[in-house]
Amino acid sequence: MSDDIKISVRNLYKIFGKDPRTALKKMRDGMGKAELQRETGHVIGLNDINIDMPTGKTTVIMGLSGSGKSTLIRHLNRLIEPTGGEAIVNGDNILNYSERRLRRLRQNDMSIVFQKFALLPHRTVMQNSGMSWTIAGKSQRQYADEALKAESRRSGGSGGAVSRTAFRRHAAAGRDRPGRDLEFRHYADGRGTLGPRSVRICRAC
Numbered sequence: 001m002s003d004d005i006k007i008s009v010r011n012l013y014k015i016f017g018k019d020p021r022t023a024l025k026k027m028r029d030g031m032g033k034a035e036l037q038r039e040t041g042h043v044i045g046l047n048d049i050n051i052d053m054p055t056g057k058t059t060v061i062m063g064l065s066g067s068g069k070s071t072l073i074r075h076l077n078r079l080i081e082p083t084g085g086e087a088i089v090n091g092d093n094i095l096n097y098s099e100r101r102l103r104r105l106r107q108n109d110m111s112i113v114f115q116k117f118a119l120l121p122h123r124t125v126m127q128n129s130g131m132s133w134t135i136a137g138k139s140q141r142q143y144a145d146e147a148l149k150a151e152s153r154r155s156g157g158s159g160g161a162v163s164r165t166a167f168r169r170h171a172a173a174g175r176d177r178p179g180r181d182l183e184f185r186h187y188a189d190g191r192g193t194l195g196p197r198s199v200r201i202c203r204a205c
Contacts, residue, residue, distance in 0.1 A: 007053035007076060012085035014071055017042030020083040045071045049085070077110050078102055 015023045023042040033044050046068050053059045061069045074080040075087050078094060086093050094105060119128045126144060127134070133142070 004055045005052045006055045006090065007051075008086075008088040009049055009051045009072070009075070010086040010088065012046050012049040012072070012075060012087065013083045014045035014068075014075065014080065015042050015083045016045055024083050045080075046075070046082070073112070077106050077112070 013024055013027070014020075015027070017023055017040065019040075020042065023036060023040050026036060026040065027044070027047070031039075033047075036042055036044065049068075049072060051059070051072075061072065063069055071080060075082055076089065076094075078087070078097070082095065087095055089105070089109070094102065097105065120131075123131075127140065130138075130140060130144070134140075
């Protein structure tokens with residue numbers, strides 16, 4: 001494995017509210033989280049985050065519920081826009097990407113399995129598993145053998161069944177795309193051994 005850095009986050013801030021730029025300036029001038037929320041109504045999501053994710057290694061982000069794990073992950077493909085800082089993927093600051101280039105990044109270089117899997121309830125397991133191929137213009141006949149290795153049925157059932165379908169969809173999306181090399185998995189249920197915490201697992205291949 002290489003120790004090259006696949007993803008690098010530098011001085012990343014996210015502030016939720018009507019005027020986050022002004023709120024960020026107040027933060028940098030020394031205003032604390034509670035004072036900022038009380039005086040301006042703004043909420044700090046991320047506060048000066050710095051992290052490197054090496055190629056070929058797994059990074060685990062762990063913390064209390066509401067501590068900003070999902071917020072951080074969603075910045076890595078700009079599902080959430082930051083208030084300040086940099087998010088560097090493969091040497092490029094993706095905050096400078098155009099909409100077209102950002103779509104290419106999401107389609108070809110990243111995949112995310114969300115803690116809410118966003119399966120389509122009116123589609124079968126096979127159709128959900130092959131969703132990325134459908135978007136790419138392939139017919140169900142073209143992707144059926146690869147997309148589904150189990151009996152086809154309506155999406156639903158137990159949590160385990162839903163999660164397995166979501167992971168099939170994730171795996172199918174990358175099977176014919178060698179460039180798909182960033183994977184983010186959200187595991188919400190970390191209770192038991194971790195206490196009231198949850199984890200986000202990031203693998204940079």
